[in-house]
Amino acid sequence: MGRPDKGKAKKRGIRRLFTWKRLLGTFIVFCLLGMGALYVVYLLVPVPSANAEATMQSNIYKYSNGKVIGRTGKINREIVGLEKIPLQVQKAFVAAENKTFYKDHGVDIMGTTRAAWNTVTGKGKQGGSTITQQYVKNYFLSQDQTATRKLKEMVIAIKVDQKMSKSDILAGYMNTSYYGRSAYGIQAAARSYYGVDATKLTTAQGAYLASLLQAPNQYDWTSASPTGRKLVEERWNYVLDNMVGEGWLSASERAGMKFPVPQKPKPAPGMEGQTGYIIEAANQELMRQGVSEEDIKAGGWTITLNIDEKKQKDLVKAVDKQLEDKLDRKGDEKQATVQAGATSVDPKTGAVVAMYGGIGATEHWMSNATRRDYQPASTFKPIVLASAIDNHALTQDGREIGLGTIYDGTSKRPVVGSPIDFAPENEDDHNYGPVTVQKATNSSINSVYAQMIVDVTPAKAKKTALALGMKDGAGFPETPAISLGTMGASTMDMAGVYATLDNHGKKVTPTLVKTAEHKERTVKGTEAIGEQVISREAADTATQAMTGVVQNGSGFRAAGDYEAAGKTGTSENNRSAWFVGYTPELVTAVGLFGEDAKGNQVTLTDTINRGRANGGRTPAQIWGDYTERALNGGSDATFDLETDGAAPDGTLPEPTSTTEAPETEEPTDEPTTASPNPTAPPTSTATTPPQPTNDPITTPPEPTQEPTVTEEPTDPPTSIQPPDVGGDPGVNSTTRPPR
Numbered sequence: 193m194g195r196p197d198k199g200k201a202k203k204r205g206i207r208r209l210f211t212w213k214r215l216l217g218t219f220i221v222f223c224l225l226g227m228g229a230l231y232v233v234y235l236l237v238p239v240p241s242a243n244a245e246a247t248m249q250s251n252i253y254k255y256s257n258g259k260v261i262g263r264t265g266k267i268n269r270e271i272v273g274l275e276k277i278p279l280q281v282q283k284a285f286v287a288a289e290n291k292t293f294y295k296d297h298g299v300d301i302m303g304t305t306r307a308a309w310n311t312v313t314g315k316g317k318q319g320g321s322t323i324t325q326q327y328v329k330n331y332f333l334s335q336d337q338t339a340t341r342k343l344k345e346m347v348i349a350i351k352v353d354q355k356m357s358k359s360d361i362l363a364g365y366m367n368t369s370y371y372g373r374s375a376y377g378i379q380a381a382a383r384s385y386y387g388v389d390a391t392k393l394t395t396a397q398g399a400y401l402a403s404l405l406q407a408p409n410q411y412d413w414t415s416a417s418p419t420g421r422k423l424v425e426e427r428w429n430y431v432l433d434n435m436v437g438e439g440w441l442s443a444s445e446r447a448g449m450k451f452p453v454p455q456k457p458k459p460a461p462g463m464e465g466q467t468g469y470i471i472e473a474a475n476q477e478l479m480r481q482g483v484s485e486e487d488i489k490a491g492g493w494t495i496t497l498n499i500d501e502k503k504q505k506d507l508v509k510a511v512d513k514q515l516e517d518k519l520d521r522k523g524d525e526k527q528a529t530v531q532a533g534a535t536s537v538d539p540k541t542g543a544v545v546a547m548y549g550g551i552g553a554t555e556h557w558m559s560n561a562t563r564r565d566y567q568p569a570s571t572f573k574p575i576v577l578a579s580a581i582d583n584h585a586l587t588q589d590g591r592e593i594g595l596g597t598i599y600d601g602t603s604k605r606p607v608v609g610s611p612i613d614f615a616p617e618n619e620d621d622h623n624y625g626p627v628t629v630q631k632a633t634n635s636s637i638n639s640v641y642a643q644m645i646v647d648v649t650p651a652k653a654k655k656t657a658l659a660l661g662m663k664d665g666a667g668f669p670e671t672p673a674i675s676l677g678t679m680g681a682s683t684m685d686m687a688g689v690y691a692t693l694d695n696h697g698k699k700v701t702p703t704l705v706k707t708a709e710h711k712e713r714t715v716k717g718t719e720a721i722g723e724q725v726i727s728r729e730a731a732d733t734a735t736q737a738m739t740g741v742v743q744n745g746s747g748f749r750a751a752g753d754y755e756a757a758g759k760t761g762t763s764e765n766n767r768s769a770w771f772v773g774y775t776p777e778l779v780t781a782v783g784l785f786g787e788d789a790k791g792n793q794v795t796l797t798d799t800i801n802r803g804r805a806n807g808g809r810t811p812a813q814i815w816g817d818y819t820e821r822a823l824n825g826g827s828d829a830t831f832d833l834e835t836d837g838a839a840p841d842g843t844l845p846e847p848t849s850t851t852e853a854p855e856t857e858e859p860t861d862e863p864t865t866a867s868p869n870p871t872a873p874p875t876s877t878a879t880t881p882p883q884p885t886n887d888p889i890t891t892p893p894e895p896t897q898e899p900t901v902t903e904e905p906t907d908p909p910t911s912i913q914p915p916d917v918g919g920d921p922g923v924n925s926t927t928r929p930p931r
Contacts, residue, residue, distance in 0.1 A: 281398030372408030468553025498543035510818035533560025542720020569761030572677030579656035582730035634745030697731035753826030760807035
């Protein structure tokens with residue numbers, strides 16, 4: 193016999209080594225080792241905390257009607273619960289990405305293996321194949337396409353599927369996904385593509401948003417190429433067909449659907465214009481209610497404000513028409529110093545319905561609506577009157593103070609009964625002689641109110657002011673000079689004070705925030721209507737007095753087809769000019785402030801118009817323009833007043849020898865006589881001969897401790913110069929409180 197062939201023997205040896213039994217055994221061993229390795233990985237890989245971007249949200253700020261004013265935050269996302277997303281829209285996302293979602297255990301082994309292999313071998317980046325895996329990638333991991341990340345994704349997905357409900361996973365997926373247009377999450381996407389909240393999405397719209405996730409930028413219909421549009425429409429049809437196949441959508445409903453073309457992209461509301469001022473004021477109000485600044489900055493708040501969209505636009509239009517359109521801010525350095533601020537409040541609810549902070553929050557960061565570094569000037573005088581009525585104050589010769597009380601309106605007349613000397617000058621140094629309180633209010637006579645605050649006492653007047661809503665500070669000493677509004681105040685402060693007067697003495701606190709919602713936490717707006725802080729008679733008497741200002745006095749430019757009460761004010765050196773007024777339905781404070789490029793307070797004189805920029809001019813015109821718009825042309829509402837019965841028109845007997853001068857801040861334009869108020873109650877003092885309020889006049893001592901303050905001085909005293917406090921409300925002077 194010949195020797196066997198060596199080659200054949202070798203082959204038989206190899207076959208004996210790689211028998212099917214040995215191969216099967218080896219495969220089983222490798223599988224067991226692989227399974228063991230996976231189990232070890234399963235044990236070693238924990239479910240991590242959410243990544244920073246996954247939980248990051250923007251704060252959404254809305255008008256009272258629900259329309260978005262603006263948003264803050266790095267990421268445009270507003271997380272919503274699954275209960276706020278229509279069921280058919282939920283099903284559309286499942287149909288688009290993972291039809292077996294409700295049955296699987298979080299991982300598609302074949303799909304994930306294929307995706308990982310293609311990534312490793314360079315055949316293209318592949319995403320996770322299940323909704324759970326994609327949620328894990330978005331929420332816990334990163335967007336890196338690596339084998340390590342894929343393995344972690346698979347392990348964490350299995351654990352997440354065991355710990356979380358399918359509803360929570362689906363909600364997390366829809367809220368963390370990126371939809372293009374800088375929109376993260378279904379709510380931001382719904383607003384960006386269709387201008388609605390997620391809760392109002394249709395099935396067709398939901399199917400489009402679900403289709404976007406495959407290629408957000410390529411599939412944005414408004415910017416897509418013809419190929420992109422074709423692909424996304426095919427994807428949209430694929431989603432709907434899958435819904436029919438799964439029994440989630442009827443064939444007849446599917447047949448009637450048309451492709452929902454999305455709206456064109458709109459820039460996200462930013463901080464420009466009035467938005468920044470409103471948002472910052474809302475944040476400050478929330479912090480006063482106990483919400484920390486850190487919580488606000490963390491995002492996720494939906495903040496609904498009391499701002500009325502129409503009234504807000506009305507206020508901006510009024511300022512533009514009466515002020516901004518008349519200024520040359522770029523070409524005239526002096527006109528550029530004029531700053532306007534305003535706050536409008538509903539006196540029945542305390543809601544801040546409109547606010548004007550300045551030319552724009554990105555151009556002038558400090559809000560002129562909330563700053564307190566300027567004097568409210570003679571808009572403080574009605575507070576003095578209200579305090580006198582509320583405290584049943586008497587004149588120096590024992591007469592009770594009311595609208596018909598006679599005072600000496602002589603300019604520079606030293607006050608009587610005060611340990612601090614004070615002798616303020618009237619506008620244009622005009623001597624009025626004996627006048628009624630009503631006439632003194634109409635014409636804003638400084639000497640009368642200086643004596644009145646002494647009669648009521650500065651301490652009691654200040655107490656009344658604080659009760660009405662003004663804020664205490666270094667510029668609010670208990671001296672006769674505060675009768676002329678020498679403290680600091682904001683338009684919001686003054687709107688609250690006058691709203692309380694309008695509300696018959698029941699405290700009104702201007703409130704900007706209606707509600708602020710964050711996950712399970714809801715913060716409601718401040719309780720705006722409080723207790724009775726002054727008597728109704730005191731509040732209503734102040735209102736009655738101020739109707740005369742609008743009808744017959746310095747505020748006549750604010751008059752319109754509505755009943756109104758208000759007061760003008762122009763501060764020392766004309767650094768601020770005010771008109772604060774109200775109808776039965778609406779209270780608005782308007783202020784103009786002189787501020788140079790460095791933030792220093794400067795005069796408004798020769799800026800808006802030649803000469804003084806009085807409160808009875810542009811501020812009253814802005815107020816009237818806005819009020820007419822806000823009340824849709826006018827109102828039949830009338831004040832329901834309970835007063836002491838004194839006539840409010842200033843026509844009680846006055847000395848015939850007294851020479852009447854123009855009685856307003858702007859003599860050439862004001863009426864020279866006061867017409868009787870047809871609605872005024874009959875006077876109870878008409879037959880009382882006029883008497884000076886003070887004790888028999890003697891030669892008074894020269895004032896030494898208090899500055900001579902006039903509402904609108906033509907030649908301010910040169911011996912006492914007010915400090916240039918700029919924008920710092922804390923600066924003070926021993927002789928002049930801060931502006």
